[in-house]
Amino acid sequence: MRVLTLLSSLCLLTTILLSNFLCNGSNQHFSCIETEKNALLKFKQDLEDHLNRLSSWEDEEDCCKWNGVVCDNLAGHVHEIHLRGFDSIGYHQIPTAADLEEILRFKLGGKINPSLLNLKHLKYLDLSNNNFKGIQFPSFIGSLSSLTYLNLSRSGFEGTFPPQLGNLSMIRYLSLGGFSEDKKVSVENLK
Ligand SMILES: *[C@@H]1O[C@H](CO)[C@@H](O)[C@H](O)[C@H]1NC(C)=O
Ligand SMILES: *[C@@H]1O[C@H](CO)[C@@H](O)[C@H](O)[C@H]1NC(C)=O
Ligand SMILES: *[C@@H]1O[C@H](CO)[C@@H](O)[C@H](O)[C@H]1NC(C)=O
Numbered sequence: 001m002r003v004l005t006l007l008s009s010l011c012l013l014t015t016i017l018l019s020n021f022l023c024n025g026s027n028q029h030f031s032c033i034e035t036e037k038n039a040l041l042k043f044k045q046d047l048e049d050h051l052n053r054l055s056s057w058e059d060e061e062d063c064c065k066w067n068g069v070v071c072d073n074l075a076g077h078v079h080e081i082h083l084r085g086f087d088s089i090g091y092h093q094i095p096t097a098a099d100l101e102e103i104l105r106f107k108l109g110g111k112i113n114p115s116l117l118n119l120k121h122l123k124y125l126d127l128s129n130n131n132f133k134g135i136q137f138p139s140f141i142g143s144l145s146s147l148t149y150l151n152l153s154r155s156g157f158e159g160t161f162p163p164q165l166g167n168l169s170m171i172r173y174l175s176l177g178g179f180s181e182d183k184k185v186s187v188e189n190l191k
Contacts (some may be wrong), residue, residue, distance in 0.1 A: 032063035032071060036078045037117055040136035041067065042115035045144040050105045053083070072122070083108060085129035085155070107131040109156075112138040123148045128175065130155040138178075142167040 020109055033131045044057050054123040063078070070080035085107040095103070107182035108130040116122065137157045140162025141150065148166065153175040159175060168174070 008129070013165070015071055020170035027137070031061070032069075032074060032078065033050045037063040039115040039118035040066070040078065043113045046111040046113040053106070053108070072121065075121075078119050079121055080124035081119075081122065082126050083130070084126050084151070085131070087129055105130065108153075109133055111135060113140075114138070114140045117143055119144070123170075125149065125154055127153045128155050132156040134158040137162050137165075141162045141165065145169065147171055148174045153177050 040057065040063055044054050047054070054067060056065070057063070059064060064076060064139035068082045069078060070082070071077060072079045080189060086103045102131055108127070109132055111133075112127075112135075116125075117140055123140075123146050125144070126149070133156050135157060136159045137152070141147075141152075142162055144150075145167065147168050148170050150171060151173070157176075165174075
């Protein structure tokens, strides 16, 4: 009798452990990879984010659930970053000074940390319509070799396009135009 009880409790214990293990195992596919999470956190550190658009980047454990971040479901790699700013489209009346102020505050600024290079599977990067206030194009972006979509247009980058952009061999959509209205950007370098 005691053997039977022991056996059945062992059985129960095994089931619990196994299901726990299986559950956590499959969960792990959907949660982000530690090195990629750290890369994103470094990237965030260098950004100015007045309206706290990236607040989920601290509150939420799983970086695949962060605002603007899309991961691949199977391996959990970060595939896409969607951090486009607002423009005035969608206003039905002429925006007030307060609206414009809000739009401006919604824009991200600061610097682009090269930690993005640790996102080896990054395919999609949209930082358009932000306000990087005339900083140089980050040339390391040319080394994000998996990129198929890159949009840095209307985000206040200045200077010449780095020749390294020619290294983006997978790129399908590249949008860099329309910086600030009164500044000239040279396209001579782009092959
Ligand atoms: C499985 O995950 C749960 C909740 O996330 C945790 O409490 C538990 O300790 C984990 N079990 C194993 C075997 O890792
Ligand atoms: C790039 O971003 C701008 C501004 O957000 C947008 O108008 C444009 O359609 C985007 N380009 C592509 C190719 O998606
Ligand atoms: C990228 O391009 C530059 C200049 O065009 C070249 O010198 C460099 O070796 C390339 N880097 C990679 C990682 O392909």
